[in-house]
Amino acid sequence: MGNFVNLTNLIETFGDHSVLAMGGALIGLMFGFFAQRSKFCARAAVIECCDGSWGSRLAVWLMGFAVAILAVQAIVLVGFLKPESSRHLGSPGSISGAVVGGLMFGMGMIMTRGCASRLLILSANGNLRALLSGLVFALTVQASISGLLAPTRQWVTSLWMVEGGPDRNLLNLTSTWLGLLVGVAIGAAALWCLRRSEDSSDTWNWAGAFVGMAIALGWAFTQLIAGVSFEPIPVQSLSFSSPSAEWLMRTLSTATAPSFGFDAGLLPGVFVGSLLASVMFGEFKFEGFQTENKLGHYLTGAVLMGFGAVMAGGCTVGSGMSGGAIFSNTAWLTLVSIILGAGLTYKALKSINSPI
Numbered sequence: 001m002g003n004f005v006n007l008t009n010l011i012e013t014f015g016d017h018s019v020l021a022m023g024g025a026l027i028g029l030m031f032g033f034f035a036q037r038s039k040f041c042a043r044a045a046v047i048e049c050c051d052g053s054w055g056s057r058l059a060v061w062l063m064g065f066a067v068a069i070l071a072v073q074a075i076v077l078v079g080f081l082k083p084e085s086s087r088h089l090g091s092p093g094s095i096s097g098a099v100v101g102g103l104m105f106g107m108g109m110i111m112t113r114g115c116a117s118r119l120l121i122l123s124a125n126g127n128l129r130a131l132l133s134g135l136v137f138a139l140t141v142q143a144s145i146s147g148l149l150a151p152t153r154q155w156v157t158s159l160w161m162v163e164g165g166p167d168r169n170l171l172n173l174t175s176t177w178l179g180l181l182v183g184v185a186i187g188a189a190a191l192w193c194l195r196r197s198e199d200s201s202d203t204w205n206w207a208g209a210f211v212g213m214a215i216a217l218g219w220a221f222t223q224l225i226a227g228v229s230f231e232p233i234p235v236q237s238l239s240f241s242s243p244s245a246e247w248l249m250r251t252l253s254t255a256t257a258p259s260f261g262f263d264a265g266l267l268p269g270v271f272v273g274s275l276l277a278s279v280m281f282g283e284f285k286f287e288g289f290q291t292e293n294k295l296g297h298y299l300t301g302a303v304l305m306g307f308g309a310v311m312a313g314g315c316t317v318g319s320g321m322s323g324g325a326i327f328s329n330t331a332w333l334t335l336v337s338i339i340l341g342a343g344l345t346y347k348a349l350k351s352i353n354s355p356i
Contacts, residue, residue, distance in 0.1 A: 021265035028269025036277035038207035059193035060208035066187035067212030072325035073179035088328035097157035101311025102337025111301025116240035124274035138244035140306025239318025241309035
């Protein structure tokens with residue numbers, strides 16, 4: 001009871017949106033630090049699958065996803081988290097958007113050498129290629145939400161829509177306990193990959209578990225605020241597409257920028273967390289485009305990722321992990337499409353000896 005009273009006092013002092021931003025920043029700090037240390041990267045995981053190496057990069061990603069599923073489903077089972085009101089379940093979704101957008105995002109992820117969250121992590125480590133790609137990604141996201149690309153995005157997503165509600169939750173078709181079993185199975189696969197990897201002794205591989213825990217904390221924190229706030233607060237977790245566009249608009253014009261909230265604190269928190277990790281462990285260094293790098297290669301990938309993320313309802317973290325942890329049907333479809341798009345693109349570029 002005391003925690004609820006303290007939280008209520010905190011909200012009365014600073015306001016709902018400021019408290020949400022502070023919580024988003026702290027959770028983002030945790031995500032950024034451990035994602036940097038564990039080299040958490042969906043792109044690297046897909047490449048290991050395609051090459052049949054099944055190593056530590058795949059293990060780290062699977063471990064993060066497994067922990068996210070197990071922790072989120074645990075707080076759902078005890079009745080604390082009610083994800084039905086989230087956009088992943090409560091709002092209408094798009095099957096066509098999940099498939100087309102996921103494929104495009106996966107293609108772009110390979111070409112830019114990282115998904116949206118990975119670009120932010122690398123930017124904080126001094127990677128100027130990632131910074132430029134991230135800016136183009138944010139610009140494309142905004143253009144897809146309400147700009148030049150919005151009509152095309154709306155047409156694609158309208159091809160096959162699904163109503164919001166209980167039917168969007170895959171566990172409602174089976175059993176709630178199935179979510180925990182899926183989490184255990186993915187965790188077992190992560191341990192198997194880690195055991196057979198060449199750098200299995202690296203203790204930072206286990207940091208991927210904290211990345212997954214950050215996903216669960218995002219859900220729990222926003223649910224907690226929604227439960228004590230007198231304002232309608234969206235229950236959500238980590239995402240990197242909409243927050244990127246939000247910060248772009250806030251940078252260009254404070255008058256038209258949305259109000260502060262969880263997303264507003266998330267991106268700076270992730271950046272600072274990754275920056276701290278890179279400085280503490282001597283990994284910060286400025287890195288630009290090398291001779292063999294192709295600027296158009298990166299920028300095209302960033303555009304594909306930005307447009308695809310809006311159509312699919314999020315990125316590998318926002319839709320794939322956050323939405324996947326509550327078993328949204330379109331989130332899982334997006335994740336599968338991202339993996340398929342990334343795998344096919346990697347194989348295609350490798351076959352023509354193009355930079356990957």
